[in-house]
Amino acid sequence: MAATLGSLVGCSTPADPPEAIATTARTIVAARTVATAASTSLLPGMPPLLDPNNIYSADRAGHLSPTVEHFPPRIYVPNTGSNSVDVIDPATFTIVEHFAVGRQPQHVTPSYDLARLWVLSDLGDSITEIDPATAKKGQTIPVKDPYNMYYTPDGQFAVVVAEREERLNFLNPGDMKLVESLPVPCRGVDHLDFSANGRFLIASCEFAGALVKVDVVTHRVLGTLSLDTGGMPQDVRSSPDGSLFYVADMMANGVYVIDPYEFKQVGFISTGKGAHGIAISRDARLMYVSNRGEGSVSVIDFATRKPVAKWEIPGGGSPDMGGLSIDGGTLWLSGRYNREVYAFDTRDGRLLARIKVGKGPHGLAVYPQPGRYSLGHNGNFR
Numbered sequence: 001m002a003a004t005l006g007s008l009v010g011c012s013t014p015a016d017p018p019e020a021i022a023t024t025a026r027t028i029v030a031a032r033t034v035a036t037a038a039s040t041s042l043l044p045g046m047p048p049l050l051d052p053n054n055i056y057s058a059d060r061a062g063h064l065s066p067t068v069e070h071f072p073p074r075i076y077v078p079n080t081g082s083n084s085v086d087v088i089d090p091a092t093f094t095i096v097e098h099f100a101v102g103r104q105p106q107h108v109t110p111s112y113d114l115a116r117l118w119v120l121s122d123l124g125d126s127i128t129e130i131d132p133a134t135a136k137k138g139q140t141i142p143v144k145d146p147y148n149m150y151y152t153p154d155g156q157f158a159v160v161v162a163e164r165e166e167r168l169n170f171l172n173p174g175d176m177k178l179v180e181s182l183p184v185p186c187r188g189v190d191h192l193d194f195s196a197n198g199r200f201l202i203a204s205c206e207f208a209g210a211l212v213k214v215d216v217v218t219h220r221v222l223g224t225l226s227l228d229t230g231g232m233p234q235d236v237r238s239s240p241d242g243s244l245f246y247v248a249d250m251m252a253n254g255v256y257v258i259d260p261y262e263f264k265q266v267g268f269i270s271t272g273k274g275a276h277g278i279a280i281s282r283d284a285r286l287m288y289v290s291n292r293g294e295g296s297v298s299v300i301d302f303a304t305r306k307p308v309a310k311w312e313i314p315g316g317g318s319p320d321m322g323g324l325s326i327d328g329g330t331l332w333l334s335g336r337y338n339r340e341v342y343a344f345d346t347r348d349g350r351l352l353a354r355i356k357v358g359k360g361p362h363g364l365a366v367y368p369q370p371g372r373y374s375l376g377h378n379g380n381f382r
Helices: 002-009 018-040
Strands: 074-079 084-089 094-100 105-110 117-121 126-131 136-142 148-151 158-162 167-171 178-183 189-194 200-205 210-215 220-226 233-238 245-249 254-259 264-270 275-280 286-291 296-301 306-312 319-324 330-335 340-345 351-356 365-367 374-376
Touching: 074 105, 074 117, 084 105, 094 136, 105 148, 105 365, 105 374, 117 148, 148 189, 148 374, 158 189, 200 233, 210 233, 245 286, 254 275, 264 306, 275 319, 286 319, 319 365
Parallel strands: 189 233, 233 275
Antiparallel strands: 074 084, 074 365, 084 094, 105 117, 117 126, 126 136, 148 158, 158 167, 167 178, 189 200, 200 210, 210 220, 233 245, 245 254, 245 275, 254 264, 275 286, 286 296, 296 306, 319 330, 330 340, 340 351
């Protein structure tokens, strides 16, 4: 600054008067304030938050949208090895529907408007519609490499996570036609979640031991983050207040704690071997983490970031992805390597049922669920 002032004194042009300098400074500060507000305000078109301290406040027990309140409760199970879907009645723990879909179905994804479900068959390069009013199979649409699928919080795009192609494909959610394809600089992109304001997403890159951050408005990569252990990050979920992200990692056997704004790792929570899927309790106090490699579920308290319970599957199992019943009393998880589905009582962790299904059950969807709109995956609602 001293050098700059010296050079100004030596100039032939006189310096600006103090009042002009003050005006310029105020203009710069105002411009920066506007830019900061634009980056932290809600994504345009995104529904307003019901509670800024709890992005899951619309997911409370029993709060069903009028769109879904008449749908029969069902568990939709994609069997990756059988190229099929099994539909379970949770009241009787029995399979009530079964149908074939494209090759290697990975997840069952609720649409943004909650009106339908999509079965994502990544090696079949297709998605198959399910009518949740009847649990019947509908049309099949060609979509390239749909390993997973999400929706931007404004509902403008379906985001297909094309794992083998290392891309995030932004589709028109009406006709599922490609609008824009974004290459990501890491291998194995597979799960993601959105910031509380909807302006960016963070995705896990399973085969790179890293995360990638993407601007939802511009569809551009904002940065990558290599994780401490260089493991295999899987499911990604935001904390209720949006201040932290949690990333389950199969190789690290626990959950990374990420500051999504600074985009850095700020902690780690050990859970169990093969930490994989994450579900959020209806009151948003607890996080359920499936430990696929040891047949258990860890229960973590958001307030303390510490495990408060661990539920073991008698005789072992391979709990993977799942979701909660409407009242939050039952946690449903697929048994990836055991051809079965598990139902846990969330009050005490007791195993209520294990139901035989097809080969390789993966991203099952519990439907309907509370929430105003779907962000995709196998049931992320806000």
